[in-house]
Amino acid sequence: MIVDCALYVKGQTRHARTDITAALREARAGGGFVWIGLFEPTAAEFAEISEDFTLPTLAVDDAVRAHQRPKLERYGDVTFAVVKPGRYVDHEEVVEISELAIFLGEHFVITVRHGVSDVPAAVRAELNTSPALLAHGPAAVLYRALDLAVDGYLDVVEAIGIDIDEIEEQVFGDAGGEHSERIYKLKSEVLEFRRAVVPLAVPLQRLVAGEVPWVGAAAQPYFRDVHDHLLRAADAIEAYDHLLTNVLAANLAQVTVEQSRVTVRQNEDMRKISSWAAIALVPTAIAGIYGMNFEYMPELSMRYGYFVVIAVIAAICVGLHALFRRNDWL
Missing domain, CATH: 1.20.58.340 (Magnesium transport protein CorA, transmembrane region)
Known part of the structure; x- marks a missing residue:
């Protein structure tokens, strides 16, 4: 269940700790934070951690059950965020969406991952080599997780755009043919991807506005940059959705004309x-x-x-x- 547990104090990465309570105590004493990473825990497995860190019950239920919309919620001194990283499987033309729940406190970060995603591992690798990033505390983990997830969205958008160009060439080329099944499948994937991307705009706006504790003015420009990238991905998704609708209609019209002939x-x-x-x-x-x-x-x-x-x-x-x-x- 516990993938990793590391302690970060004064811009330095300490060795991994197996005693979570001791790690939290040391983080509070040294002004640092402890990051605990979990993978698809059950309610029983997560119960001890949620009790030690006094996590809100509703947020714990959301983190364990998964299948949540991207969001950002505050429960007293604890901030709970859900982000859904995605990757594009080109040979299947499928967008694989994972889920990452993040509990953010003054001296701790707890991430709960569902599905396949390299975002937590990539963030840990950056923290281990970037004292400047660690200086922002737990907010650094949230920022990098959001930034890497949004960068992944842009990669997915680019890959989908290539497939859409290919479909347009097939539909409007000399060969013609019936491509409605492929178009409809890709349109469904775009809609599923949209549900992971678009709702994240509101949480990022709140982070930019400074509504989250421990996200200071120095960190807000970073979240603003992530927000801009997200809007670009969201605009592309909307454009692709409309484009696929038009291509599907054109292909069906071509098929109807050919059937009439x-x-x-x-x-x-x-x-x-x-x-x-x-x-x-x-x-x-x-x-x-x-x-x-x-x-x-x-x-x-x-x-x-x-x-x-x-x-x-x-x-x-x-x-x-x-x-x-x-x-x-x-």
Whole structure:
């Protein structure tokens, strides 16, 4: 459950501590903070930590259950944030969304990760090599986690843009074809991605406005930069959503037109087949009548009856052919 536990005091990274209570006590005494990272803990596993750090019950339930919207909430001296990092799996055209819950106190940071994300590990690596970043205290962890998550959003936006360009070339290219399934799938992924990105704008606005304890004026410009990047990603997502809607409509229109053309060609073919069948029916019907071989048939005694019948058949067939040609059936 506990992935890592480290102590940061006076801009330096201390060794990892297994005794969480002792680490918190040392952090308070030295003016630093302790960072505890957890991965998909159960309620029972998280109970002891939540009690030691006096975490709000509602926030603990949200962190354990996951599937929360990005948000920022204050519970007295504890700030609770939820951010949803994302990455794009290009060969599947799927946006994988993970979830990171962050408890922020004066002397502690507790992160609860659900799903696959390298954001916490990347933040830890930066803190270990950046005393200047550590000088901002727990706010540094929140800032870097948000910054890396938003940078990941921009990477996803760029990857989706490449796939959308490819889809446009396929839809409006000479090959044409039916691509609605792929377009609809990508549009669904964009909408899912939108639910992870857009709601994060309000929490970042609150951080920029200085509504969160231990986020001083010196740290606010960093959050403002993250907020600007987030807005850029959100604008791109909105544009992609509208673009995919238009491309889907255009592709469906192309498919409808092509189906209409096929139907017209089929109708033309059926008319031709019906016309030739009608022409062929004439000699078949007459021959069938004279093939009944009755003894008493008045036409059999005519000297030129055979030639008359052939002439009648030919005249009717020629007349039908001329009629169908005039009506554009042949």
